[in-house]
Amino acid sequence: MRSYLEFEKPIAELEAKIAELKQLANQGNSDISDDLERLEAKATQQLQATYAKLGAWQKTQVARHQDRPHFADYIAGLVTDYVPLCGDRAFGEDGAISGGLARFRGRAVMVMGHEKGRTTESRLKHNFGMAKPEGYRKAIRLMRMADRFRLPVITLVDTAGAYPGVQAEERGQAEAIARAIDCCLDIRVPLVAAIVGEGGSGGAVALAAANRVLMFEHAIYSVISPEGCAAILWNDGSKAPDAAEALRVTAEDLLKLKVIDEIVKEPLGGAHRNPGQAMTSLGDALEASLRNLVGQEPGALREARRRKFLEMGSNGL
Incomplete structure (x- = not known):
């Protein structure tokens, strides 16, 4: 059963009526085909009109939609011969x-990214996609391995931010994030990052300081969550x-x-409505980016990546 967002209520009502008519049609009622066709056209028009004018908060809701593809889905749909590598070789495994x-x-390639989980059990296992220091140290380990064996790196970013708990701070959360960013800027192989859902704060940048940063049309990327910003500035989450x-x-x-390099189009209504189409679009964008980067001189790749991030904000915007 499809889950609808608050601003999608008119679409939900139309699609509920369409479902009812389809059920009647399956029962042998052939006199409703015209009504069904008219309603389907109206629902598509409503969907197009709604998603053509989404505001930042509505896009935030779409980026967080529970049915958007997760890292595990992208692994299943975009790559083959996946061999997971676990642990940071210092403290433990981070889910x-x-x-x-x-x-x-x-x-x-070396591929890595945030996994939020989908069921209650898997969300707890993956800590809702909020990594602890050992997660960023694992990412560093994998990036260094990719650099050693001359493998391009693909990262898929989808996190509300790094885990803010006391234990994470005791184990050096800020230092781990800083070293992950430093590693991104230091490796001498192509690095392509894609913001596929939420890109929250340093928890996202730690995997996204890349040669090319792609971003889904309805994803978000920010220094802090809107709720966190509202709490700090106005002491009011509303x-x-x-x-x-x-x-x-x-x-x-x-x-x-110029924080990102390319917008990847999503299916009408968001990636959650047609995950397969969304994955194909992202795969094509990733392939094109890698094709342009592979073969470049390693030192030039690293220098271009560093220069890109040092120049951010220098245009006065």
């Missing part, structure tokens, strides 16, 4: 960041929609600011 060796469209607009979290805003 919020997964990664390993794989083959992407015939090319050997102002999260205002904060979302002020933070300029959308792909369109971030492309103008």
Whole structure:
């Protein structure tokens, strides 16, 4: 059963009527075909009109939709021969960041990303995609391994942010994130990142300081969550929609600011409505990016990546 967001209520009503008519049609009622066709056209028009004018807060809701593809889905749909690699070789395994060796469209790669989980059990196992220090240290280990064996790195970002708990701070959360960013900027192989859902704070940047940063059309990417920003600025979580607009979290805003390099189109109604189509679009964008980067001189790849991030904000925007 499809889950609808608050602003999708008119669409939900139309699609409920369509489902009822289809059930009648399956029972042998052939006099409703015209009504069914008319309602389907109306629902498509409503969906197009709604998603053509989404605000920043509405896009935040779409980016967090429970049915959007997760890291495990992308692994199943985009790569083959996936071999997961676990542990940071210092403390333990972190379930919020997964990664390993794989083959992407015939090319050997290192792939990693945030996994939020889908059921209550899996969400707890993966800590809702909020990594602890050992998660970022595992990412560093995998990036260094990729660098050693000259493998391109693909990262898929979908996290509300790094885990903010006391235990994580005691184990050096800030230091682990800083070292992960430093590692991103230091490796000498192609690094392509894709913001596929939420890109929250340093927890996202730790995997996204890449040569090419792709972003799904309805994903978000920001220095802090809208709720966190609203709590700090106004001491009022209900102002999260205002904060979302002020933070300029959308792909369109971030492309103008040159924080990202490319917007990947989503199926009509968001990636959760047609995960297969969304994965194909992302796969094509990743392949094109890698094709342009593979073969470049290692030192040039690293220098271009560093220069790109050092120049952010220097255009006065």
